[in-house]
Amino acid sequence: xxxxxxxxxxxxxxxxxxxxxxxxxxxxxxxxxxxxxxxxxxxxxxxxxxxxxxxxxxxxxxxxxxxxxxxxxxxxxxxxxxxxxxxxxxxxxxxxxxxxxxxxxxxxxxxxxxxxxxxxxxxxxxxxxxxxxxxxxxxxxxxxxxxxxxxxxxxxxxxxxxxxxxxxxxxxxxxxxxxxxxxxxxxxxxxxxxxxxxxxxxxxxxxxxxxxxxxxxxxxxxxxxxxxxxxxxxxxxxxxxxxxxxxxxxxxxxxxxxxxxxxxxxxxxxxxxxxxxxxxxxxxxxxxxx
Amino acid sequence: xxxxxxxxxxxxxxxxxxxxxxxxxxxxxxxxxxxxxxxxxxxxxxxxxxxxxxxxxxxxxxxxxxxxxxxxxxxxxxxxxxxxxxxxxxxxxxxxxxxxxxxxxxxxxxxxxxxxxxxxxxxxxxxxxxxxxxxxxxxxxxxxxxxxxxxxxxxxxxxxxxxxxxxxxxxxxxxxxxxxxxxxxxxxxxxxxxxxxxxxxxxxxxxxxxxxxxxxxxxxxxxxxxxxxxxxxxxxxxxxxxxxxxxxxxxxxxxxxxxxxxxxxxxxxxxxxxxxxxxxxxxxxxxxxxxxxxxxxxxxxxxxxxxxxxxxxxxxxxxxxxxxxxxxxxxxxxxxxxxxxxxxxxxxxxxxxxxxxxxxxxxxxxxxxxxxxxxxxxxxxxxxxxxxxxxxxxxxxxxxx
Numbered sequence: 001x002x003x004x005x006x007x008x009x010x011x012x013x014x015x016x017x018x019x020x021x022x023x024x025x026x027x028x029x030x031x032x033x034x035x036x037x038x039x040x041x042x043x044x045x046x047x048x049x050x051x052x053x054x055x056x057x058x059x060x061x062x063x064x065x066x067x068x069x070x071x072x073x074x075x076x077x078x079x080x081x082x083x084x085x086x087x088x089x090x091x092x093x094x095x096x097x098x099x100x101x102x103x104x105x106x107x108x109x110x111x112x113x114x115x116x117x118x119x120x121x122x123x124x125x126x127x128x129x130x131x132x133x134x135x136x137x138x139x140x141x142x143x144x145x146x147x148x149x150x151x152x153x154x155x156x157x158x159x160x161x162x163x164x165x166x167x168x169x170x171x172x173x174x175x176x177x178x179x180x181x182x183x184x185x186x187x188x189x190x191x192x193x194x195x196x197x198x199x200x201x202x203x204x205x206x207x208x209x210x211x212x213x214x215x216x217x218x219x220x221x222x223x224x225x226x227x228x229x230x231x232x233x234x235x236x237x238x239x240x241x242x243x244x245x246x247x248x249x250x251x252x253x254x255x256x257x258x259x260x261x262x263x264x265x266x267x268x269x270x271x272x273x274x275x276x277x278x279x280x281x282x283x284x285x286x287x288x289x290x
Numbered sequence: 291x292x293x294x295x296x297x298x299x300x301x302x303x304x305x306x307x308x309x310x311x312x313x314x315x316x317x318x319x320x321x322x323x324x325x326x327x328x329x330x331x332x333x334x335x336x337x338x339x340x341x342x343x344x345x346x347x348x349x350x351x352x353x354x355x356x357x358x359x360x361x362x363x364x365x366x367x368x369x370x371x372x373x374x375x376x377x378x379x380x381x382x383x384x385x386x387x388x389x390x391x392x393x394x395x396x397x398x399x400x401x402x403x404x405x406x407x408x409x410x411x412x413x414x415x416x417x418x419x420x421x422x423x424x425x426x427x428x429x430x431x432x433x434x435x436x437x438x439x440x441x442x443x444x445x446x447x448x449x450x451x452x453x454x455x456x457x458x459x460x461x462x463x464x465x466x467x468x469x470x471x472x473x474x475x476x477x478x479x480x481x482x483x484x485x486x487x488x489x490x491x492x493x494x495x496x497x498x499x500x501x502x503x504x505x506x507x508x509x510x511x512x513x514x515x516x517x518x519x520x521x522x523x524x525x526x527x528x529x530x531x532x533x534x535x536x537x538x539x540x541x542x543x544x545x546x547x548x549x550x551x552x553x554x555x556x557x558x559x560x561x562x563x564x565x566x567x568x569x570x571x572x573x574x575x576x577x578x579x580x581x582x583x584x585x586x587x588x589x590x591x592x593x594x595x596x597x598x599x600x601x602x603x604x605x606x607x608x609x610x611x612x613x614x615x616x617x618x619x620x621x622x623x624x625x626x627x628x629x630x631x632x633x634x635x636x637x638x639x640x641x642x643x644x645x646x647x648x649x650x651x652x653x654x655x656x657x658x659x660x661x662x663x664x665x666x667x668x669x670x671x672x673x674x675x676x677x678x679x680x681x682x683x684x685x686x687x688x689x690x691x
Contacts, residue, residue, distance in 0.1 A: 004325075004348070026301075026325060056549060057557035060530075147550060 001111075001166050003174050004028060007080035009100055010090035011042025014117050017145030018087060020046045023070040024059075024146065025175060030074045030083060039073040046071065053146070077103045085170065087139060089117040092243070097121065098129040105130035113163055113170075115139040119191050120247050123156030123184050134160035137167050140188060149177040152188045186251040187244060194232065195244050195257075201229035202260035205280075212280045230280040231289070234273030238266050291687070292316070292374050293680045294361075296354075297381040298420025300412065301325055303353045307361060307368065307375070308680040316368040317361060318676075321353045329353070333360045341366045350423035358427055378424045378433040379683030381472075381675070382417040384410035385437030387463060392440065392682040394690055395421055395433035403435070409463070409520070432690065434683040441471030444512040449609075452519075466524075468516035470498045470620075472678045474506040475513075477619045477671040482511075484656045485615065485667060493610040495603050498673065499629075500620035501529040501572065505599065507606035515609050517602050523558055527598045529572035532562035534598070567591035574622045574629070596632045603633065607640060613666055616642070619673040625652075630659060634668055641665025 004027060008019045011033040019029045019042075033039040050064045059067070077100065080086055086108060088100050097116060104114050110132045116123065119140055127133035138154025151171045155164055164181070171179035182188045187195065201215050210218070216228020225232075233241050242259045249257035266272075266279065273279030274287045282290040291311070297304040306318040319333040329347035334340045341360065347353050362369045369375070380395070386406045393399050400421065407414050417435070424433055442450075450466040451459060458464040474496045481496075482489040489511040496506045503526040506516040517525025517533075527533045535558075544554050565572040568591035570580055577595075580588025607613040616637075618630055627650055634644040643664035651657065656671040 002348075053553075056547065056553055057561040058550075058553040059556065060560050 001084065001113075001169075003084045003170055005030065005083050007032065007074075007083035007086035009077065009080075009086060009088040009104075011038055011045075012089060012091065013143060014141060014145070015089035016042050016046050016049065017143060018089060018117065018141055019071055020049060020067065021141075021145045021175065023067045024063075027070065027174065029071045030080060031071055032074045032077060032080065034075075036075065039075065043068075043071065043073055078107055080104065081107045081109075083108065083112065085113045085115065087115045087117060092118060092121060094121055094125065097126055101126050101136065102129040105132060110135065113137060113167060115167065117141055120187055120244055123154050124158065127156045127158055133158040135163050137163050138182075138184070138188075139167060139171065140190070142190065150190075151175070151177050151179050152182050152190060153179045154182045154184055154188060156184055186248045191244050192248060194229075195241060195248065198229045198233045198241055199245055199257070199260055199263070202233075202262050205230070206260060206262045233263075234279035234281055234283070235287075236273070237275055238263060238272045238279055242267050291376045291684055292369070293377045293379055293683050293687075294375050294424075295379045295381075295676045295679045295683070296420050296424060297676075298350060298416045298423075300416040300419075303350060303357070303420060305357050306676045306680070308677070308684075310680065310684045313677065313680070319357070319360070321347060321357065324348070324350060324353050331356055331360065333366060335366060335368050338366070350419040351426045354420075354423040354427045372428065375428060375431060377683050377687040378428065378431055379679040380417055380421055380424070380433060380435050381438070381679055382435045383413035383438045383469070384467065385435075385439045385443075386467070387443070387465075389435070389437050389440050390443040392434055392436040392679075392686055394686055395425075395435055399435060409467075432687045434679075434686045436472060436679040436682050438469045438471050439467045441475040442466075442468035442506070442513045442516050445514060445516065449515040464520055466516070466519045468504065468506070468513065469502070469518045469522045470504050470506075471513070472675045473498045473619060473673040474504075474508065474516070476675065476678045477617050477673055478506075478508040478511065480656055480671045481615050481617050481667075481669050484658075484669060484671070487614075492614045493607075493612050494615040494617060495606045495610075495613050496617045496619065497599060497603070497623055498620045499526065499599065499618070499623040502531065503528050503599075503620070503622070505602040505606060507609050509610050515606060526602065527595045528563045529574075530560045530563045530565045532558045532566075564591045564595060567594060574626055578626065578628055592629075592632075596629060599629075600633050600636055603637065613640060616666060616668045618668070618670050624670055624672050630668070630670070634660070637666070642668060644668065 006022050006027050007030045008015050009032045011031055019031050023029050031042060033042055050067060053059050054064055086104055090096055101114060114136050116126055116138050117140060118138060123138045127136035130136055136156055137159050140152040142148040142150055153167050168179045171177050204210060204215055205212055212230050216230050219225050220228045242263050245257050245259040270276060271278045274283045277283055284290055293308045293310055295306045301324045303321040307316045309316055315336055317335040321329060321331045323329045324347050328344050331343045332340060347356060358372050361367050362372055384406050386409060388402045403414055403418055421433060477496050478494045481494060482492055494508040496508055498504050502522055504516055504518040507514045523531055525533050540554060564577055568577055568588045570576060570588060577588045577591050581592050622629060630649055634642050643661045645659060645661045649659040654672055656669060658667055658669050660668045
């Protein structure tokens, strides 16, 4: 299989990051959003992000221009018929995702891989909305996509060996990232382990064992984490962490996944972390700790 | 014998076709934007109009196919058939320690190039694609690899080792390899020939200064030291590369600015040098214009660039205990009258006496720019790396037959 033109459905944070990373690797990207406003917003965010990289000397002006020139704004899924692979990155809503997959199934030739960037939903269930479930697979990138060189490749019940092998080749040779193979299970590996760590850190905080600052320092310095668990939660978005824990709690039925009450309180108060400027810590508009 | 010289980059491919009977160039050209749907092929048959074609060229095999098509084209071609190409010469950036001279392409040499991908991750894979593409299009035609590093393999241990734990050399071959070897080799020989003096007796300092740049100490015809190191980042200040700096700056800046390895690499390779100091351009012509217009940053950039180059000349004169010839070559070395002047003005302690009128002459021929009294001959010698590749290819293929 030759990977040259990739469709990216959804222009949110992950859609932007994936589009930008693929374009930087020399691929042509067709980025899809419902409305022109959303498309323009996504494209402008990519440009802003490239400007930040330019400031950090990661790319040159010419490279920025080249990367942007490889990203084409597209308004309809129907235009993805010529893509060599499509990656769906819309919000974590099972019904909406199923609708996207069922449309892509009709638009793309049956050998084209349809991947979802879902971090928690069932690939098997997504695939059930298509006629060719063997070509549906999960490709879970981690934010910020251009800096984190890991992709969880998730096999649904019906995902074929060819689809898996080609996806792994795409991740490792084309996107130049490490691919880990995961069989479908709620939270996969990364979300399941990190959410549990965050939840336990919240229990420690709630019990008054240590302050937020000290909990983060302990793990950051003691175990060489880039950010401590509470700052990580702030960066993921406290609402997203709560939702992921709730979903795993429901699926596994085990108490260890039950979100801590302090997390629920913070979400109710609208303190969602970096995106609202305040979570367990405070942040400026560039996302730097105050 | 007709020899096709190929210089393959990751998304470009340059070619020149030589008739080795008289070393004439029959045609040359360039394929750009390989991998995109609008690739551009520019073909320049000698003595005729340039031809430009835009088409979809997704990889190197197709690119070489297109090159052969245009070389044998009825209207714009210079060959009756592809069979007239009797040998292909490839430029390969990194030959590591395995290749001390140009080599015939076979399974063993290809395997060695693959082992060297680690040391030249941007360049060697592209050269390999060029070799594979030539094999696919011209099966059975002998091919030769010519290395940028080979000329410097004569350097002694004291010049190529870094003063760091030796295990790093043993495990990863961390050492100085140098670059532009083909050019340093060519211009040092051409200088001896121009002066009509035996190369064996000469101490020559060759300054290859273009967008990238390196200086080499050539004693008795062999490289004894060169300014580029394990990678082409060390040594001179360049268009966008820093050249020498305190290595402790790297972890310090990475920590302060939270930079990743690839970001700091990009900073030193693409955002430094003339561009960083002038804030205007990486191109010496624009820096010189800025300086003439009184721009302070351009003037500083020029002064730093000239100063670093002059320090290298001084250190290589010390390394060889003297110097007979200094050679300027490549884009800046061949064309910047003011750079050569500023360097030579401060080399009077070596006995250099610049002739300003000779220095101001523009020409495509080797020439002297010092007075008859000068103790050191300073020459401008236009480089010709493609010709060296063609000559090596011709010689090695003849010997192998």
